[in-house]
Structures are given as C-alpha cells and as structure tokens.
Amino acid sequence: MKKVESGLEHAPLGADTEYVNQYDASLLYPIARHLNWQAQGIERNTLPFFGVDIWNAYEISWLNAKGKPVVRLAEFRIPATSSHIIESKSFKLYLNSFNLTRFESEADVVARMADDLSAAAEGQVEVIFSHPDTTAAIEPFHGECLDELDVEISDYSPAPERLSSAGKEVSETLYSHLLKSNCPVTGQPDWASIAIEYKGPAIDQAGLLQYLISYREHGDFHEQCVESIFMDIWNRCKPAELTVYARYLRRGGLDINPYRSSVQQQPDNLRLSRQ
Numbered sequence: 507m508k509k510v511e512s513g514l515e516h517a518p519l520g521a522d523t524e525y526v527n528q529y530d531a532s533l534l535y536p537i538a539r540h541l542n543w544q545a546q547g548i549e550r551n552t553l554p555f556f557g558v559d560i561w562n563a564y565e566i567s568w569l570n571a572k573g574k575p576v577v578r579l580a581e582f583r584i585p586a587t588s589s590h591i592i593e594s595k596s597f598k599l600y601l602n603s604f605n606l607t608r609f610e611s612e613a614d615v616v617a618r619m620a621d622d623l624s625a626a627a628e629g630q631v632e633v634i635f636s637h638p639d640t641t642a643a644i645e646p647f648h649g650e651c652l653d654e655l656d657v658e659i660s661d662y663s664p665a666p667e668r669l670s671s672a673g674k675e676v677s678e679t680l681y682s683h684l685l686k687s688n689c690p691v692t693g694q695p696d697w698a699s700i701a702i703e704y705k706g707p708a709i710d711q712a713g714l715l716q717y718l719i720s721y722r723e724h725g726d727f728h729e730q731c732v733e734s735i736f737m738d739i740w741n742r743c744k745p746a747e748l749t750v751y752a753r754y755l756r757r758g759g760l761d762i763n764p765y766r767s768s769v770q771q772q773p774d775n776l777r778l779s780r781q
Contacts, residue, residue: 523595533600534596536590543733555586555766556769559728560581565598566579569609571609582619588629651682651683652711661719663724665720669709671706671708671745676708698755704746707744717735731752732751750765750766751773
C-alpha cells in the first residue's frame with residue numbers, strides 16, 4: 507500500500523477504477539492525518555482531544571472453504587491516534603476484493619482485515635463482525651435539537667466567529683441534523699447528524715447552529731471536519747469538557763462516524779434513523 511504525505515493525485519477517489527474480486531491489500535490508500543493541520547502551522551499531536559473513527563460496512567462478503575458466500579456487517583474502529591486515515595473509495599475497493607476469495611474461517615477474515623487496516627492506518631484497528639439479523643436498533647441522539655431555531659443563515663463556508671459562550675456553567679448536549687460538507691475530491695455531498703456534549707459556559711445556541719450550517723459548502727474529509735469543529739468550539743467557547751460526535755450517512759456501503767473528546771472514553775456505535 508502507498509503511504510501518502512501530500513495530495514490526492516494518485517487516490518482512487520474520483521478516478522475510474524477496476525473492480526477487483528480477489529483479495530488485494532495494496533488497494534488501501536492511506537492519507538496522513540497531519541496534512542491539513544500542518545498547512546495551518548499546527549502540530550496535530552498537540553491538539554487536546556482523544557477519539558476514534560467508527561466505520562460501519564454493510565457489504566462484507568467472502569467465500570468459505572467450500573466456495574459458498576458468507577455475508578456479514580462490520581464495525582471498524584480506527585483510533586484518532588493513528589497516523590493515517592484510509593481514503594473511503596480505496597476502503598470499499600479493498601473490501602470488495604474479498605468477494606471471490608476463499609478463507610478457512612470467519613476469524614481468518616477478521617484477523618486479515620485487522621492486520622491490513624492497522625498497517626495502513628499505523629494504529630491498532632479493531633474489527634467486529636455481526637450477522638445481518640443482529641443489526642443495532644435505531645435510536646436518536648439524546649439532548650436538545652437545535653434545528654427548529656429561527657435563525658438567519660448567510661455563511662456556507664466555516665464561520666467560527668458565530669460561536670460564543672457566556673453566563674452560567676451548564677452540562678448539556680446539543681445536536682443537529684443539518685450538518686453537510688462536501689467530498690474534497692468529487693464535490694459530492696456528505697450528510698451528517700452531529701452532537702456537541704460539553705460542560706462549561708453556556709454556548710449560544712443560535713450561533714452554534716449557524717456555525718454548523720456554515721460547513722454546507724466546505725470540502726474536507728469527515729474526520730477533519732469533526733476535528734475542526736471540535737477545535738473551533740474549544741478555542742472560542744472555552745468549555746471545561748467537550749465531545750463532538752458526527753454520524754455521517756452511508757455512501758458506497760460505508761458510513762464514517764468520527765468522535766473527538768477531551769475526555770478519554772469510547773463511544774457507543776449508535777445507529778441514527780438516517781443511517
């Protein structure tokens with residue numbers, strides 16, 4: 507596989523690609539996490555968050571030792587401390603390469619994926635399979651939804667100046683279904699719901715909603731959007747604790763769900779109604 511330190515000029519995203527149905531780990535295309543922060547003169551390893559990227563895959567299949575297909579759902583947990591993300595189309599192409607490949611057991615497939623993805627991300631990736639009949643129940647974010655606030659919107663690229671906090675200390679969760687960003691390569695829309703859980707001075711809710719909507723024409727990867735949102739709220743609203751959790755809608759049989767928190771903890775893999 508190709509470790510990438512700059513640009514996406516050789517990534518499969520947005521390019522014509524061949525469908526490969528025999529196992530091929532070289533299809534994975536890692537991208538260094540630090541690149542966007544480096545462009546801003548910031549060392550990513552100094553940022554005040556922990557976290558994980560939860561990927562859910564709905565098109566997992568391989569052949570057993572007798573050539574009979576097996577299908578599963580998969581959850582992949584990629585730690586935010588890993589040095590690389592994995593470009594999403596390459597991830598899908600890699601998963602497709604299992605479709606006509608024989609394995610002795612399900613455990614062998616899990617181990618192979620965990621080894622390959624950990625090597626690509628340069629971090630320990632957890633792989634969890636489940637049967638299609640045991641999918642997670644749909645549940646909402648818990649907290650206060652901001653979406654019915656009557657706000658005027660004029661910014662469709664990130665406007666952190668909309669953020670502010672003041673007054674009494676609170677502990678609350680605010681969420682919205684109105685987050686949208688765009689793929690930085692193809693320009694295709696990436697839709698998400700996002701929850702902000704914090705302790706500290708009360709965040710102005712109208713300004714927070716305006717800020718989240720301001721990502722509507724912003725082009726960046728899911729993980730970078732969530733990290734930028736975390737840092738803007740952290741720097742401008744000064745919470746004592748902060749967690750940002752975005753649940754993106756499925757594209758190409760995958761959904762990506764970045765979680766960043768000032769508290770070192772593992773999130774539940776929720777499933778929202780749009781997922």
